[in-house]
Amino acid sequence: MNRKINVTIYNENYHEQTMPEVREIYxxxxxxxxxxxxxxxxTGVVRxxxxxxxxxxxxxxxxxxxxVLIWWGHAKHEAVxxxxxxxxxxxxxxxxxxxxLHSGHASKLMRxxxxxxxHLLRWREAGERARLWTVLPGHPIAQxxxxxxxxxxxxxxGEPFGIPQPDExxxxxxxxxxxxxxxxxxxxxxxxxxxxxxxxxxxxPVYWQPEIRRILSNAVLWACPPERQVTPDRGPGNVPPxxxxx
Amino acid sequence: MNRKINVTIYNENYHEQTMPEVREIYxxxxxxxxxxxxxxxxTGVVRxxxxxxxxxxxxxxxxxxxxVLIWWGHAKHEAVxxxxxxxxxxxxxxxxxxxxLHSGHASKLMRxxxxxxxHLLRWREAGERARLWTVLPGHPIAQxxxxxxxxxxxxxxGEPFGIPQPDExxxxxxxxxxxxxxxxxxxxxxxxxxxxxxxxxxxxPVYWQPEIRRILSNAVLWACPPERQVTPDRGPGNVPPxxxxx
Amino acid sequence: MNRKINVTIYNENYHEQTMPEVREIYxxxxxxxxxxxxxxxxTGVVRxxxxxxxxxxxxxxxxxxxxVLIWWGHAKHEAVxxxxxxxxxxxxxxxxxxxxLHSGHASKLMRxxxxxxxHLLRWREAGERARLWTVLPGHPIAQxxxxxxxxxxxxxxGEPFGIPQPDExxxxxxxxxxxxxxxxxxxxxxxxxxxxxxxxxxxxPVYWQPEIRRILSNAVLWACPPERQVTPDRGPGNVPPxxxxx
Amino acid sequence: MNRKINVTIYNENYHEQTMPEVREIYxxxxxxxxxxxxxxxxTGVVRxxxxxxxxxxxxxxxxxxxxVLIWWGHAKHEAVxxxxxxxxxxxxxxxxxxxxLHSGHASKLMRxxxxxxxHLLRWREAGERARLWTVLPGHPIAQxxxxxxxxxxxxxxGEPFGIPQPDExxxxxxxxxxxxxxxxxxxxxxxxxxxxxxxxxxxxPVYWQPEIRRILSNAVLWACPPERQVTPDRGPGNVPPxxxxx
Numbered sequence: 001m002n003r004k005i006n007v008t009i010y011n012e013n014y015h016e017q018t019m020p021e022v023r024e025i026y027x028x029x030x031x032x033x034x035x036x037x038x039x040x041x042x043t044g045v046v047r048x049x050x051x052x053x054x055x056x057x058x059x060x061x062x063x064x065x066x067x068v069l070i071w072w073g074h075a076k077h078e079a080v081x082x083x084x085x086x087x088x089x090x091x092x093x094x095x096x097x098x099x100x101l102h103s104g105h106a107s108k109l110m111r112x113x114x115x116x117x118x119h120l121l122r123w124r125e126a127g128e129r130a131r132l133w134t135v136l137p138g139h140p141i142a143q144x145x146x147x148x149x150x151x152x153x154x155x156x157x158g159e160p161f162g163i164p165q166p167d168e169x170x171x172x173x174x175x176x177x178x179x180x181x182x183x184x185x186x187x188x189x190x191x192x193x194x195x196x197x198x199x200x201x202x203x204x205p206v207y208w209q210p211e212i213r214r215i216l217s218n219a220v221l222w223a224c225p226p227e228r229q230v231t232p233d234r235g236p237g238n239v240p241p242x243x244x245x246x
Numbered sequence: 247m248n249r250k251i252n253v254t255i256y257n258e259n260y261h262e263q264t265m266p267e268v269r270e271i272y273x274x275x276x277x278x279x280x281x282x283x284x285x286x287x288x289t290g291v292v293r294x295x296x297x298x299x300x301x302x303x304x305x306x307x308x309x310x311x312x313x314v315l316i317w318w319g320h321a322k323h324e325a326v327x328x329x330x331x332x333x334x335x336x337x338x339x340x341x342x343x344x345x346x347l348h349s350g351h352a353s354k355l356m357r358x359x360x361x362x363x364x365h366l367l368r369w370r371e372a373g374e375r376a377r378l379w380t381v382l383p384g385h386p387i388a389q390x391x392x393x394x395x396x397x398x399x400x401x402x403x404g405e406p407f408g409i410p411q412p413d414e415x416x417x418x419x420x421x422x423x424x425x426x427x428x429x430x431x432x433x434x435x436x437x438x439x440x441x442x443x444x445x446x447x448x449x450x451p452v453y454w455q456p457e458i459r460r461i462l463s464n465a466v467l468w469a470c471p472p473e474r475q476v477t478p479d480r481g482p483g484n485v486p487p488x489x490x491x492x
Numbered sequence: 493m494n495r496k497i498n499v500t501i502y503n504e505n506y507h508e509q510t511m512p513e514v515r516e517i518y519x520x521x522x523x524x525x526x527x528x529x530x531x532x533x534x535t536g537v538v539r540x541x542x543x544x545x546x547x548x549x550x551x552x553x554x555x556x557x558x559x560v561l562i563w564w565g566h567a568k569h570e571a572v573x574x575x576x577x578x579x580x581x582x583x584x585x586x587x588x589x590x591x592x593l594h595s596g597h598a599s600k601l602m603r604x605x606x607x608x609x610x611h612l613l614r615w616r617e618a619g620e621r622a623r624l625w626t627v628l629p630g631h632p633i634a635q636x637x638x639x640x641x642x643x644x645x646x647x648x649x650g651e652p653f654g655i656p657q658p659d660e661x662x663x664x665x666x667x668x669x670x671x672x673x674x675x676x677x678x679x680x681x682x683x684x685x686x687x688x689x690x691x692x693x694x695x696x697p698v699y700w701q702p703e704i705r706r707i708l709s710n711a712v713l714w715a716c717p718p719e720r721q722v723t724p725d726r727g728p729g730n731v732p733p734x735x736x737x738x
Numbered sequence: 739m740n741r742k743i744n745v746t747i748y749n750e751n752y753h754e755q756t757m758p759e760v761r762e763i764y765x766x767x768x769x770x771x772x773x774x775x776x777x778x779x780x781t782g783v784v785r786x787x788x789x790x791x792x793x794x795x796x797x798x799x800x801x802x803x804x805x806v807l808i809w810w811g812h813a814k815h816e817a818v819x820x821x822x823x824x825x826x827x828x829x830x831x832x833x834x835x836x837x838x839l840h841s842g843h844a845s846k847l848m849r850x851x852x853x854x855x856x857h858l859l860r861w862r863e864a865g866e867r868a869r870l871w872t873v874l875p876g877h878p879i880a881q882x883x884x885x886x887x888x889x890x891x892x893x894x895x896g897e898p899f900g901i902p903q904p905d906e907x908x909x910x911x912x913x914x915x916x917x918x919x920x921x922x923x924x925x926x927x928x929x930x931x932x933x934x935x936x937x938x939x940x941x942x943p944v945y946w947q948p949e950i951r952r953i954l955s956n957a958v959l960w961a962c963p964p965e966r967q968v969t970p971d972r973g974p975g976n977v978p979p980x981x982x983x984x
Contacts, residue, residue: 093363093408095876115361116436117339122483131980133651133672138833138929143964147652148670148980158485159625159664160639162339164435167411167905168926172651172664172672176981177487178640180625180664180672188906189410190362191876226881237368239404241423242869242886243914341630377734379897379918384587384683389718393898394734394916405871405910406885413659414680415907418897418918422735424886426871426910426918434660437630472635488623488640489668585855585900607853608928609831614975650977654831656927657905669979681902682854729860731896733915 004044005224008066009034010058012073012080013050015202022202030072030200030207034101037213039221051076058084063091067224070216071110074103074202085109093190097223099216102155102200105163110196113189114164121181122158125201128176130154132183132199132211136170140222141184141195141215149211155201157181163196171215173198184215186222193223250290251470254312255280256304258319258326259296261448268448276318276446276453280347283459285467297322304330309337313470316462317356320349320448331355339436343469345462348401348446351409356442359435360410367427368404371447374422376400378429378445378457382416386468387430387441387461395457401447403427409442417461419444430461432468439469496536497716500558501526502550504565504572505542507694514694522564522692522699526593529705531713543568550576555583559716562708563602566595566694577601585682589715591708594647594692597655602688605681606656613673614650617693620668622646624675624691624703628662632714633676633687633707641703647693649673655688663707665690676707678714685715742782743962746804747772748796750811750818751788753940760940768810768938768945772839775951777959789814796822801829805962808954809848812841812940823847831928835961837954840893840938843901848934851927852902859919860896863939866914868892870921870937870949874908878960879922879933879953887949893939895919901934909953911936922953924960931961 011031015022026033031048038046045065049057051073063069069088073080085108092098092113100110106119130151134142158179164187171184183198197215200206207213257277261268272279277294284292291311295303297319309315315334319326331354338344338359346356352365376397380388404425410433417430429444443461446452453459503523507514518525523540530538539558541549543565555561561580565572577600584590584605592602598611622643626634650671656679663676675690689707692698699705749769753760764771769786776784785804787795789811801807807826811818823846830836830851838848844857868889872880896917902925909922921936935953938944945951 089361113361115335115359120483122485124485124487126487128487131670131672135651135653135674136657136926137652138926138931138963140964156487159627160629161627162436164410164433165413165628165661168657169661172674174666174670174672176489178489178623178666180623180666182627182664187410188874188876190408193876225876226878237366239368239370241370241372241374241402243422243424375735377916377918381897381899381920382680382903383898384680384685384717386718405873406875407873411874411906414903418910418920420912420916420918424869424912426869426912428873428910434628434630439630471630472632489621581853605853607827607851612975614977616977616979618979620979648979654928656902656925659903668981670981679902682900729858731860731862733862733864733866733894735914735916 005042005067005220006045006065007038007043007068007070007220008047008049008058008062009070010049010054010072012076013052014076015074019202025203025205030202033207034070034072034216037207037216039217042221051079054084055081058088060087063087063096066091066096067228068097068099068220070099070101071104071107072101072200073107077107080108082108085112089113092192092194095191095225095229097225098192098194099219099223100194100196102198105196113194114187116164117162120162121160122179124156124177126156126177127153127204128156130199131174133172133174134170135172136168139168139170141170141218143218144214145211151199151206151209151212153204154199154206157198191225195219195223251288251313251466252291252311253284253289253314253316253466254293254295254304254308255316256295256300256318258322259298260322261320265448271451276448279453280316280318280462283453283462285463288467297325300330301327304334306333309333309342312337312342313474314343314345314466316345316347317350317353318347318446319353323353326354328354331358335359338438338440341437341471341475343471344438344440345465345469346440346442348444351442359440360433362410363408366408367406368425370402370423372402372423373399373450374402376445377420379418379420380416381418382414385414385416387416387464389464390460391457397445397452397455397458399450400445400452403444437471441465441469497534497559497712498537498557499530499535499560499562499712500539500541500550500554501562502541502546502564504568505544506568507566517697522694525699526562526564526708529699529708531709534713543571546576547573550580552579555579555588558583558588559720560589560591560712562591562593563596563599564593564692565599569599572600574600577604581605584684584686587683587717587721589717590684590686591711591715592686592688594690597688605686606679608656609654612654613652614671616648616669618648618669619645619696620648622691623666625664625666626662627664628660631660631662633662633710635710636706637703643691643698643701643704645696646691646698649690683717687711687715743780743805743958744783744803745776745781745806745808745958746785746787746796746800747808748787748792748810750814751790752814753812757940763943768940771945772808772810772954775945775954777955780959789817792822793819796826798825801825801834804829804834805966806835806837806958808837808839809842809845810839810938811845815845818846820846823850827851830930830932833929833963833967835963836930836932837957837961838932838934840936843934851932852925854902855900858900859898860917862894862915864894864915865891865942866894868937869912871910871912872908873910874906877906877908879908879956881956882952883949889937889944889947889950891942892937892944895936929963933957933961
């Protein structure tokens with residue numbers, strides 16, 4: 001792929017406004033920390049979207065010019081406009097990559113695209129140690145990562161996680177308190193590739209950790225469609241036969 | 247499984263009212279032809295639901311007492327209540343089996359559960375010959391069926407079909423006019439099993455054909471959950487650690 | 493399914509002869525402990541096979557009369573006859589269920605059927621606590637099991653595990669020492685269903701634990717083919733056309 | 739990926755020696771026609787291997803320097819050395835891409851890696867029209883291809899095909915005589931990606947057809963591992979705990 005990858009990063013940007021400890025970790029917001037992890041050489045236009053401006057920053061025009069959308073949301077999923085969710089979902093089905101981070105598992109967009117109760121899981125804010133394991137070593141998203149590495153403190157998520165079985169299970173996480181979690185999962189939906197990564201609670205500097213940044217960078221390269229195709233809507237097709245009847 | 251399987255059959259029952267040739271094939275409606283194909287020994291309570299009565303016939307109480315829901319719809323998908331669709335979807339996610347027939351691929355319920363543009367496919371009402379092929383010979387839904395058999399006349403459906411990759415591809419169909427179709431597909435969503443069968447246009451007596459009836463009967467046995475479990479809603483769980491911290 | 497399930501249990505039966513502490517836990521051998529976990533009502537003929545007698549006890553005749561084969565091996569994989577392995581593999585491909593236990597992941601039979609380096613994983617005999625998690629709650633093999641339960645002491649296995657991605661991931665295990673493992677996996681190969689369960693090191697009484705016994709019982713019911721079919725070998729088929737040429 | 743892709747093409751090169759009509763279509767052998775379809779810009783070293791020289795041309799050294807191996811065989815599968823097959827299989831498991839063409843479905847290598855009776859299928863040499871359908875439109879191997887296209891004459895293959903369910907089903911083929919076939923399938927095995935393409939009987943000029951050439955080119959780009967990694971053999975790992983015991 002020779003063209004540059006256009007990335008749009010949505011962050012609800014709420015905790016940064018209301019919790020000083022989050023602002024300390026992410027002074028410019030989680031979206032800017034994520035942006036700093038993008039693959040430098042291959043990244044083209046980077047756009048930001050937050051809850052406050054999402055109706056305009058996630059406009060049809062912006063999405064049509066986006067190859068990969070990254071989504072971080074937590075406390076304000078219900079405040080996201082249904083129309084924007086549907087617009088994003090359609091773009092994924094027509095080829096835009098989607099990377100959903102951490103509590104984004106409960107976002108309207110993830111639930112819309114996967115159809116199951118992706119908000120269901122066990123959780124605990126206890127600053128526990130998380131140990132990620134690479135389950136599918138040859139996968140592009142695992143490239144350059146060790147078999148295992150530690151995230152010193154993160155929110156704990158535990159199974160059972162209400163997702164459809166992933167097409168590919170790339171990472172599993174062990175948590176100090178006894179839980180395991182399918183922490184790195186892929187699905188193809190329509191022409192679009194989806195990757196979910198569990199890590200990144202707002203009160204820990206997870207997105208500054210090199211291994212997590214490598215995963216983000218790898219995932220953007222993986223999720224980018226071969227061509228930026230803005231497929232027009234089409235209804236079911238009533239078509240003539242291709243082959244002659246007897 | 248010793249208990250009987252309770253089955254609810256939804257048929258929009260519209261063409262039967264408006265097209266004499268359909269009424270001739272299915273004098274009591276498609277739902278009754280489907281009911282006549284259920285596995286006799288194992289079937290318990292059979293309920294019927296049509297568009298006219300679906301808000302009451304697909305009540306929470308009825309669904310809670312249903313093991314497998316069968317869905318046939320075509321011209322009136324949009325007239326189905328969103329609340330009923332959500333009620334059905336939740337029951338599937340909590341274990342109720344779902345069998346979607348023919349044009350039901352474009353139903354709100356199928357789209358809600360699979361998340362993709364399942365209404366997208368090629369089609370043609372040309373009374374072509376369809377030849378089904380068993381792709382996964384050991385599957386319970388294929389039990390007792392030959393490697394291949396002909397449906398003499400049916401509506402033609404063709405790829406690409408806007409579904410997520412099925413968990414299991416059981417049947418493929420060859421059509422006279424040059425199309426192929428993933429005509430028998432399964433997915434697990436939450437605790438529920440879903441089976442889609444392509445066959446059954448209203449103007450041909452497809453549901454009276456023995457092989458198709460065997461598929462319906464097999465599918466009901468396959469889709470039935472081990473226990474009829476009416477799982478209460480639960481939110482994401484905030485839980486204490488199971489293992490001691492260091 | 494009304495007929496009874498015929499089960500054959502292979503146990504290499506080596507540690508029982510050489511290690512008093514194993515004989516204390518399994519005085520009649522692991523195979524008899526496993527047999528005692530079979531579903532009472534549905535079980536028909538139970539056959540035993542050990543390394544010493546496996547060429548006769550796993551005869552073609554015995555396998556042809558077997559619905560589900562259970563395999564426990566550890567130290568003596570290479571001593572198993574290639575001909576017997578191929579015989580078993582063919583029966584699985586033609587419909588016999590297969591349940592592979594613990595170190596059986598490195599058996600010739602598992603490697604033959606899955607094609608990957610299934611012997612590769614991390615391991616440690618440290619008597620650590622293992623915590624199993626049900627990842628696919630609606631699956632028949634998980635029926636009646638809690639979301640999580642503890643095996644007080646077992647051998648530790650860790651990812652990356654050299655298996656092809658399972659068709660269904662039913663259980664994950666958390667280990668005290670920091671590992672996670674895909675401990676309950678299914679694959680369909682040919683017409684046969686395969687289930688792998690990680691638990692059961694010979695020096696701990698794992699197969700006497702009620703939850704593990706429930707998994708064994710569930711797995712036998714799940715793996716049993718709908719019909720005991722002894723499919724004759726057939727070569728690729730040179731066949732005439734089914735449809736007329738133009 | 740900035741480095742060039744090294745490709746090795748195995749062709750048993752038997753029909754070219756014995757059948758003048760094959761030599762007419764492929765004067766330099768099928769391997770050279772395939773080589774001419776490789777992605778020009780991204781291809782590095784191209785190596786050829788035939789049955790006559792395969793023990794040396796598929797040496798460990800050659801394979802260690804290969805990113806993607808392409809395999810065409812038909813009449814002489816059994817003449818391929820078991821040691822070479824195992825060498826190739828190990829390289830695939832450690833990351834080398836593999837593209838298996840046409841009758842290669844029955845090769846020792848395909849059977850070794852997939853574990854099932856991949857030689858089983860229906861077939862007929864009748865010069866029928868084959869119509870390929872793209873089932874997974876967003877897949878890299880389908881890039882630039884139409885929804886459907888015709889191969890004017892090829893050997894007919896039909897289901898049931900004895901493969902494990904593919905990880906991704908990319909193409910389906912409709913045959914004039916009534917068969918359907920899963921003609922473009924992917925699997926990941928170990929760190930390696932495998933693609934099977936049905937087309938290419940030796941008596942028809944299939945590998946000169948632009949759409950088939952595009953598939954070959956796409957498949958090489960898709961199958962190439964992110965890094966050319968020559969992983970040393972390793973046994974199961976006995977490892978100390980990562981986390982402290984209670």
